[in-house]
Amino acid sequence: MLTTWAYISNYFVYSAMAVFTISFIAHAFETAFAVRAPEAADSTEGNLLLKTLDYKRTEKSARIATAMMILGFILLLAGIVARGISNGHVPWGNMYEFSITGALAFTGAYLAALRKYDLRWLGLFVSVSVLLTLGTAITLLYRNSAPLVPALKSTWLVIHVLAAIISGGVFLLANVVAGAYLYLDRLESRGPRPGWLQRVPSLEVLDQLSYRLVAFVFPLWTFAVIAGAIWAESAWGRYWGWDPKETWAFITWVAYAAYLHARVTVGWRGRRAAWLCIFAGSTFLFNYVYVNVWGTGKHTYSGL
């Protein structure tokens, strides 16, 4: 019975991957075919060779891309719920489960931001990263459904991990935006953007956007760390023990606090702020990958 749910979960995850692949192809199609070669008639004025973008031609593929992204999100969500049923507890007990939930959070952050901002230019990147994450998860990190080790049996686990995963999804999205900022900044210092990048908003918008994303989730991350401390107190008898995972959560927290300070109180903008944002996001990724895989300490559980 419970094994059946595990199979169902896997089918959902595989279907989600298929759907994300369609989304990826549609995004790629959109990006590639919206670009118009410069026409002779256009070359009356200065920007002779500037390619233009014409999204009317790719309207349909854009819709498919986003629709598939939403469908992928739903399928993945179903997969995670089924996994939870098969486990008999929330599906956040090992790295496979963290990864698929992280992919869900990342997609969710993108879709939520898409409602407010014109972010579809990011879709290509989002679909690729989600596919890579799911692919790695299901091939390298997959573990059979298993009961939780006793220390993980706690309501605080649910709260703590959920908050951490959502924060992670948004942090990574902010990092992607900051990365796009740096890349475009370099391109623009050499000349106008190539056609396929015209869709991406101006540098100021990117700069603001990555700040908004961080400012939005920083309280949630703070909460995640505190919920973790409460859980550690009841499981291990201390709320803070400088375990590697805790240490890196702290480093991430301090790094983002520094980023917010740099922006709000010292007035950093643009390139410096983007680098600091990427640094802070990397500490989060490092925590996830390094400490889970190679680290020692209480957060490294039975075989990932």
Added chain:
Amino acid sequence: MSKEIEVPELGFFALIRYAWRQLTSMRTALILLMLMGIAAIPGSLIPQRITNQIAVRDLFSTNPDLAKWYDRFSLFDVYGSPWFSAIYILLFISLIGCVLPRSVEHYKAMRAQPPITPKNLSRLEHHHEFAGDAQSMERASVWFKKNRFRVRKEGNSISAEKGFLRETGNLLFHLSLILILVGVSFGSLLGMRGEAIVSVGERFVNVATSYDSLSFGKLTGEKSLPTFEIKLDKFVGQYDPVTNAPKDYTAWVTIKENGSTYKKVIKVNKPLTFGDTRVYLQANGYSPVVTVRDSQGNVALQGPIPFLPQDGNLRSIGSIKVPDAEPQIGFVSSFVPTNARTTDQGAVSIFPELLDPKLLFSIWKGDLGLDSGIPQSVYRIDTSKLEKVGLGSVKPGETFTYPEGSITLETVVPWINLQIVKDPGKSYALIGGILAVLGLLSSLYGRRRRIWVRITSGGVEVAGLAKNSAPGLDVEIENFVNAIRGEK
């Protein structure tokens, strides 16, 4: 930069004031904050005494030169090191120096009236100008009131302000960081932490000598241990039959405290609580209960001996020391709860529960070295002054006989490791944490803004200003303008 040149000319107090201002400046705070993050890194890469004492000892034996250098810079105790402390103490002085004066200022600002309407509104953002009359003013007042702005009316103009919660939240956040630190310091100065292994059937009495390890904060000591007794009646570890991973640990105990006796259950996430002392179930293993007799058949040792688990299937090592035998006898032993033999590893355990327990040992006689004064591990025997007399193994109920005597494995009982912790600062840290999140929420989502409106001969002028260029003021002002015009 130019300030630095002035330094030599300053007098002593001016110098102090100068240093104070530098320390409490935002830039210093930012640098300290980043330093703190960076300083925390080595502690997660180099083993720490507080989390992994064994790895530290290993490094001292495999690479003593490196270890010595690490030690010189406190790299095995990063979070208690002078340089780490220096950073966070400076950070918090800086924080206090900045936040306290700002709190006072903010308090005054909250009680003060909004600043008067600037003369030239057209220079400000979100400037609107349109036809209007005295009614417009009336409508503006109503709108401000409905939207809970603080207003100041002056002649033909109103200045209105909203969003103090942002700064309030920000100050609350920073103040609560101080509270967290106070809580952490309380815990480390007034707290205690200790561990004790208790086998099923044994009794733990909360006095210093019952502990296997025990440490107190700087400002407290043995007298602070509350009196209670815990008798371990039963312990059950459940394991998943497929993955062998632990599913559940439960300990049933009888507690004696203040003259009353009652029963309780301890689980991994459910500690016992005695005031601000809590008792946690931390680890578990097996204690073979043995009887060792000498060659005349007199009992030289009897009781449970805790063994130290080595892997997930609880293959355990231990030592049975019999100092009262003549000559002294020691058993270098291993114990497997579910015995299986492999050709290359010898005895292994294939499941963590007691399905087919077996005790294996080599027997040594001579001087156990217990009187040498050098502390010894309870799980190991120094065999340098001993002579091997045999090899053997027993299952429960069996007796193994050798020339100097015999050993009987009576039964096997589980042991648990109790961790006993007193942390009187915990609740401060928790309250600080909760306030920090609340403060952050109102600080990061709050928007402070001002709106001005003035009736001029030509009509109505409106303008606004958002602090920190918070978004959304344009929409708000549009609503406001519509309201004044009577359109909504």
